Amino acid sequence: MQKSDLLDWLKEGNISIPAVLLSEYKRMNLSEQELVLLLHVQYFMDKGNYFPTPAELAGRMTANSLECSQILRSLIQKGFIEIIEGNSPEGIRFEKYSLQPMQEKLVERFLSSKKQDQAQVRRTEETDVYTCFEKEFGRPLSPFECETLAMWMDDDLHDPIIIKSALREAVISGKLNFRYIDRILFEWKKNGVKTIEQAKSHSRKFRQYQNQQRPVVSDEAKVQSRPVPFYNWLEQ
Incomplete structure (x- = not known):
């Protein structure tokens, strides 16, 4: 074999x-033969043959022409290939294969997979919220409390992370009840709080404001009294 023969062989190139x-062909209900035939159709199209015959395809596969x-026919019925019309530079109309339906299916598959992943993450976060509340309350939540939690997430569209932040704020304030947490969430939503950082910043500002509103007491009174970290969101 001559070097030029090897170079010609390498020039066959690759298909993209x-x-x-x-990774997804099995889940998309494609057999190995259908997958390989799709690859060969792509190869012929890359070489300029947009409508390879069954005989030409059979010449590259273990399957016969029939x-x-x-x-x-199966790939067309499943919506992976379609036959469309093309026009030559001379204006002659001809038929050719299009793999765009396959590409659209892959995009749909990708988006569906992403949506499922996001839904799973959401379910995990929601379960974690219930667990955190039951841990802080030291008991199972009542049906009404469970319904309230679901309403915060589904109707009010509060992020589970924000709900847990409001729970922590209620614990710090010593006001561990759903009415108090609901008020915190209401204030945060009204003020555009959507992240943990924004929640922390808003809480700091609120506490500073409350400290400024407290009456000045004498040093003797300070000694006799013991400071309690209480921040009443219900007074907002």
Whole structure:
């Protein structure tokens, strides 16, 4: 074999396929034969042959021409390939394969997978919220309390992280009840608080404001009294 022959062989090049097709084809109800035929259709299209015949495909596969024809029909029925019309530079109309339906299915698969992942993360966060509340209250939540928690997340659209931050704020203030936490969440939403950092900043400002509003007491009174970290959000 001559060096030029090897160079010609290397010039066959590569075909570009989405890696997700290899990892998802089984879940997309594709068989190995259907997958391989799709790859060969892509190869022929990359070489300028946009409508390879079953015989041409069979020449590159272990399946015969009739089997390749059946596989093509199956792929069209499943919506992975479609036959569209094209126009040559001379204005001659011809038929060709399009793999855009396959690409659209891959995009849909990706978006669906992302949505499922996000839903799972959301369920985990919501479960963690219930666990945190029961831990702080030291008991199982009542049906009414569970309904209130669900309303905060589903109706008021409070992020589970923000709800847990409001719970911590209620613990610090010594006012561990749902009415107090609801008031905190209401104030935070009214003031555009959406992150833990914003919640901490808003709480610091509120505490500073409350400290400024407290009456000045004498040094003797300070000694006799013991400071209690109480921040009454219900007075807002």
